[in-house]
Amino acid sequence: MEPDVAYEPVSVKDVLSEMKDTAELLIDLSYSAVLSGSDEVAQEVLALEERMDVLQLQARMSVLMAARSPEDAEQLAPVLGVVGAAEKIANAAGDIAKVVIEEIGLPDAMRAAIPEATEALVRAEVTADSQYAGRTLGAINMETESGVRTIAVRRSSQTGKRAWITNPDRDTGIEAGDVLLLRGMDEGLATVYEAATGTAYEPPEPVDSPIEDLDRAVDSIVTMKDMSELAVDLAYGAVLFDSEAVAEEVVELEAEVDALKSRLEAWTLRAAAHVEDPVELRGLVHLAAATEVISDAALELSEGVLRGLDAHPVVAAAVEESDEVIVRLIVGDGADIAGDTLGELELGTETGTRVIAVRRPGEETAWVVSPDADTALRAGDVLVAKGTRAGAERLSTLAGDPQAFDT
Template structure:
């Protein structure tokens, strides 16, 4: 049975976002199994792109229809760019080009969203239940992106996926949500993560700091790009253009810092430096693809209603919610309100009057009238909507 444009768009977005998550997981945990899965998914995206081209061409019989198709194809082609960049990051693992342990610890500690792996113990409350039954994402703010079961892998598990004792969960979310995730999955308390070790070489320390910035901003730019189209918001689209320019400039700074510090290393020690440069380059490609998506709106291309319908059916929804004066969030920081832990929604940006906060942290304070751009599950969206409008106290 032929696939519809909507179905293909949903799968392209879901697959490319999963690929980025898995690619960074592969490089941070030096995991070849995950890296190989990313390369297989790249082939899947190429196949989806061929299908959407054929379906779109067949659907365009008049000039007006062709204009609608051109915007859909530009979005799909941007997805393919993201897919290719994720595959290139994963290829580093298979070529044994990896970051040093110190670099990995720094990236995990300072990333806006961290990746964790945790084994499900025998006495876990989630063992023998589905992810939907335990509402893991909503309760903890951490989304399971892969499960290793013995020698088998389950990538992009859904709410019907069963969890068993001994499963190794790979999950992504706010670093502040880690204690709750450990409590629910393993029934144990964990202390705050220790400060990562200092990198002694100043230029290398700067390169890693900038790499963390580029990684965070490139992922943010994709979320904002899709948001700009869903809500027809030129301001968000222009923010994506700005972020792409920032990332371009930052990539050059990373390359300069790496060149400066390379004199401290011999030929056998250059692999981590190569990894930094390549990850920065791939992150820039992801930001370029995000700009291509946002450009659809800025170029006044027609965005078919089917696009918005498709975005509502993806694994993670993007939503804009205004904070009311009665909301318990009013006057609280994201950390104090434990927004991600309580709702499973990750706040990626905030609009306050005529200004944008594109990198909200746990210390970012929320006020009535703020517009939150957040991503997560549909159930989490409902929880965040209630939190932004209700008079009830925080959980």
């Protein structure tokens, strides 16, 4: 039964900010559930989707209450667009999670899509005798000691109501019964998971596929996920900086995702002729459709910027309220970072930001999504980075693009 929602005075900025954080978390969680085959993580997605339903209703009611004239309606219409796009992302994430929960059908090769060097996401419930219970994240010092980050905390009250902390910080206290959503490498996760739950962590075993077309389809799903997630990040960045240039990058990514979806459908149909039970491939088609919805929603987020509409100040304020910001930079001639690899530069340590994509205009493969330590930077590259505002400003100076925040 759906929870009752009644109008109550709320800060539109706070609701929009929580919706942004929740939407980004949902994308991460839903795909982690698929790649790891975890019913538990998939159930967390559905629980978080319910929270998003409440948030979007609260946001719509508050916007309607604020509109008192045609001028107000014109200013607030883009706000409703942002709300609607975030809701679509949440619904798509729920559809992705249902692929696991309803056993729609996925090849075992999906688990082989997790590279060994990629961080995994795990759900861990804190037991009463855990060494974490009753301590703050700062006191636990989890990330420094194990390389594992707590990206969200779900807490249930005595009445059974669930509360989410989507941006936990060092002052966030951990209680017995809390569900921690942890991201890190397997070795660190094993230590943290056992400390939280008292049981050993068992990572999923990768399974190789002997079918080439199926491998291509699975690789396409992972690339679509990365591109859609990047498109959402860029869309919020376009709103924050009122940047048409960043919004145009979202347009290109959305087109790339559409093209990947078409190729994936072809490879899946070809692979169906070589598997014992073609029904097990249905999940790939479902994943592709849901991922396309996410990229379409990112385009909707950018639509106001693309059409030259001024974003309502509350939207930009809500995006800026997030712990992390998005910045688009162009590496200038003679820049400090030109000619070096990301591994050599150690930008995460130096600036507190991470490069989440590199675009090379003119190349057949324009986007390098989720670049690794071996990715070399050169003059003319377009970098998309995520981190603190101060760190992003430092990176813009290193890139020789100090005007990045004025676009």
